[in-house]
Amino acid sequence: MSSDAGAVPPDKFLCGWRLRTGIAMPELAPWTGDDRQPDLLIHTGPIPSQLDDAHDVSPLLQVNDEGQARLSIDGVATYWLRSTREIVIDPQIDVDSPDVRTFLFGTILGLLCHRRGLFPLHASCVIVEGNAIAISGVSGAGKSTLAAALVRRGHRLVSDDICAIDAGAPGGPVVRPAFPRVKLWQDSLEAMGIAADGLHANRFGQNKYYLRFSDSTEFQMDPVRLKAVYLLNPLAAPIAGREEIERLPLMQAAVGLHEQVYRKRTALRWGRAADLFTAVGQIAGATDIHRLTRGPDLTGLDALVRRIEAHAAT
Amino acid sequence: MSGFGLIASYPRSGNTWVRAVLTALVRGSGQLDINALEGPIASDRSFIDDALEIETSDLLPHEERRLRPIAGRAAFASDTHSFPIKTHDAWLPAAGAAEPPFPRELIDTVILIVRDPRDVVVSFARYFGFTIDAAIGAMAHPGFSLGTSKTGLRPQVSQLVSSWSGHTASWLGSGLPLTLIRYEDLVAAPSEGFAAIARVCGYATAPDALAMAIDAARLDRLTTAEARTGFRESSPHAPNRFFGAGAPGGWRDTLTAPQAARILGDHGAMMRELGYAE
Numbered sequence: 265m266s267s268d269a270g271a272v273p274p275d276k277f278l279c280g281w282r283l284r285t286g287i288a289m290p291e292l293a294p295w296t297g298d299d300r301q302p303d304l305l306i307h308t309g310p311i312p313s314q315l316d317d318a319h320d321v322s323p324l325l326q327v328n329d330e331g332q333a334r335l336s337i338d339g340v341a342t343y344w345l346r347s348t349r350e351i352v353i354d355p356q357i358d359v360d361s362p363d364v365r366t367f368l369f370g371t372i373l374g375l376l377c378h379r380r381g382l383f384p385l386h387a388s389c390v391i392v393e394g395n396a397i398a399i400s401g402v403s404g405a406g407k408s409t410l411a412a413a414l415v416r417r418g419h420r421l422v423s424d425d426i427c428a429i430d431a432g433a434p435g436g437p438v439v440r441p442a443f444p445r446v447k448l449w450q451d452s453l454e455a456m457g458i459a460a461d462g463l464h465a466n467r468f469g470q471n472k473y474y475l476r477f478s479d480s481t482e483f484q485m486d487p488v489r490l491k492a493v494y495l496l497n498p499l500a501a502p503i504a505g506r507e508e509i510e511r512l513p514l515m516q517a518a519v520g521l522h523e524q525v526y527r528k529r530t531a532l533r534w535g536r537a538a539d540l541f542t543a544v545g546q547i548a549g550a551t552d553i554h555r556l557t558r559g560p561d562l563t564g565l566d567a568l569v570r571r572i573e574a575h576a577a578t
Numbered sequence: 579m580s581g582f583g584l585i586a587s588y589p590r591s592g593n594t595w596v597r598a599v600l601t602a603l604v605r606g607s608g609q610l611d612i613n614a615l616e617g618p619i620a621s622d623r624s625f626i627d628d629a630l631e632i633e634t635s636d637l638l639p640h641e642e643r644r645l646r647p648i649a650g651r652a653a654f655a656s657d658t659h660s661f662p663i664k665t666h667d668a669w670l671p672a673a674g675a676a677e678p679p680f681p682r683e684l685i686d687t688v689i690l691i692v693r694d695p696r697d698v699v700v701s702f703a704r705y706f707g708f709t710i711d712a713a714i715g716a717m718a719h720p721g722f723s724l725g726t727s728k729t730g731l732r733p734q735v736s737q738l739v740s741s742w743s744g745h746t747a748s749w750l751g752s753g754l755p756l757t758l759i760r761y762e763d764l765v766a767a768p769s770e771g772f773a774a775i776a777r778v779c780g781y782a783t784a785p786d787a788l789a790m791a792i793d794a795a796r797l798d799r800l801t802t803a804e805a806r807t808g809f810r811e812s813s814p815h816a817p818n819r820f821f822g823a824g825a826p827g828g829w830r831d832t833l834t835a836p837q838a839a840r841i842l843g844d845h846g847a848m849m850r851e852l853g854y855a856e
Contacts, residue, residue, distance in 0.1 A: 322631040323648045335632070338641070366636050402624040403635045404731040425633075451730035467638055471729050527631055561814065 401496030444483035517553035581684035583662035
């Protein structure tokens with residue numbers, strides 16, 4: 265099955281799945297669960313240029329009604345989500361380079377969540393005083409920065425950028441932890457006083473880095489009940505309004521969550537509209553959804569992190 | 579209309595004012611919320627992320643430039659936009675891109691708003707906190723772009739704006755169906771100017787409705803609203819208020835004679851063509 269030569273390294277943990285791969289994925293925690301067969305294989309191999317009955321969801325992404333997806337990133341790799349148990353990668357660069365994992369743990373992971381019936385929220389997730397909170401918003405809203413700043417204050421990371429929620433879990437929505445790594449731009453690292461030296465770049469030549477929290481006390485592996493979601497609303501300019509945390513009424517909460525479904529267009533193409541609607545209702549009904557209005561830059565980061573910390577602990 | 583319209587302009591030339599008036603017109607209301615203006619902004623990162631189904635924050639600058647027109651083609655082909663799209667892009671392919679950011683065959687109409695570059699310099703410098711000389715330099719640079727950063731993420735993707743002359747010439751020479759509007763003429767005779775804009779957008783132009791829309795989007799109202807609520811479209815990197823005085827000819831009180839002469843030296847040919855070189 266695998267085209268990778270040599271010994272297969274120990275299995276990894278990803279969103280509760282047992283992952284077997286010969287590709288370097290140093291950000292993933294090792295599998296420490298039961299001795300089940302792997303839930304997911306990721307390996308290199310050839311990928312057809314056109315999937316059967318393919319539909320172009322975007323110029324880079326084909327999907328079909330069997331739930332397969334083919335993502336093509338010129339100069340990096342092609343990815344084939346072949347089934348819920350198998351991902352094939354055809355790299356154009358060293359398959360072990362971070363650039364390959366950037367898109368694997370982005371769009372492809374999001375699509376896998378959809379295929380496996382999870383609700384991928386565009387959010388980073390941290391446990392604060394025993395409560396899992398998801399910090400959600402569009403790219404650049406500050407999800408990863410706030411999550412990293414919380415972890416550096418002693419809280420545990422659950423996931424970054426994609427928050428895989430099992431909305432229908434008995435007892436209420438839970439988050440499936442992904443891996444102990446966040447991606448941060450140089451500006452954010454500097455605001456936290458972290459040197460970029462020695463960190464892997466997200467892309468070769470890009471000033472955006474992988475910041476790993478490998479200490480097990482910093483990463484949470486068990487599914488964790490989702491307590492609250494903060495929908496980030498970054499202010500456009502320093503003169504615009506004030507920072508605030510406002511709890512949203514149910515309808516606004518549902519609309520806000522639905523806006524932040526990761527890779528929603530593909531999910532809708534796969535006929536998940538009703539599932540997403542149900543999941544949004546389950547999450548909005550069982551957790552507190554807040555709008556978090558924050559300043560336009562990083563100057564107030566420390567104060568904001570303390571504010572979220574205090575708010576989440578209550 | 580089968581495709582979409584564009585409101586194209588150099589930054590600080592009245593684009594947002596035009597969108598504000600058109601928003602008031604299509605809503606038929608005398609009240610205007612400046613933080614809910616109609617129309618997509620062509621360079622919004624989330625708009626392009628949605629079109630591509632990836633995070634453009636994971637792209638290198640040359641990849642983003644190459645993919646933007648491709649994303650635009652995909653997004654605009656599947657959506658119908660009744661409200662024109664705002665852009666500060668020049669009608670030029672960015673480095674590495676095969677074409678300008680919008681698919682030519684889907685553009686029904688372009689409203690090109692131009693403004694005396696001497697007033698643009700003053701507004702540009704005030705808003706972005708530049709010196710006048712730095713603003714003059716940026717506006718003379720053929721590669722001038724907005725939304726580029728190597729160390730952080732901007733909410734908009736990189737846009738090739740080019741120099742003031744280069745920008746204007748690119749649209750005038752685009753061969754697209756184009757309506758040229760001078761900002762100064764809009765200020766002097768808004769009823770006529772906005773009636774012309776509304777017509778090419780396909781909106782009804784009853785005089786009462788137009789007068790109400792123009793009044794709802796009066797610059798002093800926009801300025802007051804920004805002071806009260808902020809303006810979400812303002813750049814996170816601009817330290818000053820978005821809406822300024824907007825008075826045509828205001829440069830005479832601000833620019834030194836050598837500065838005015840330098841702008842005329844940089845852009846004289848295009849200024850003469852547009853009647854700005856008296």
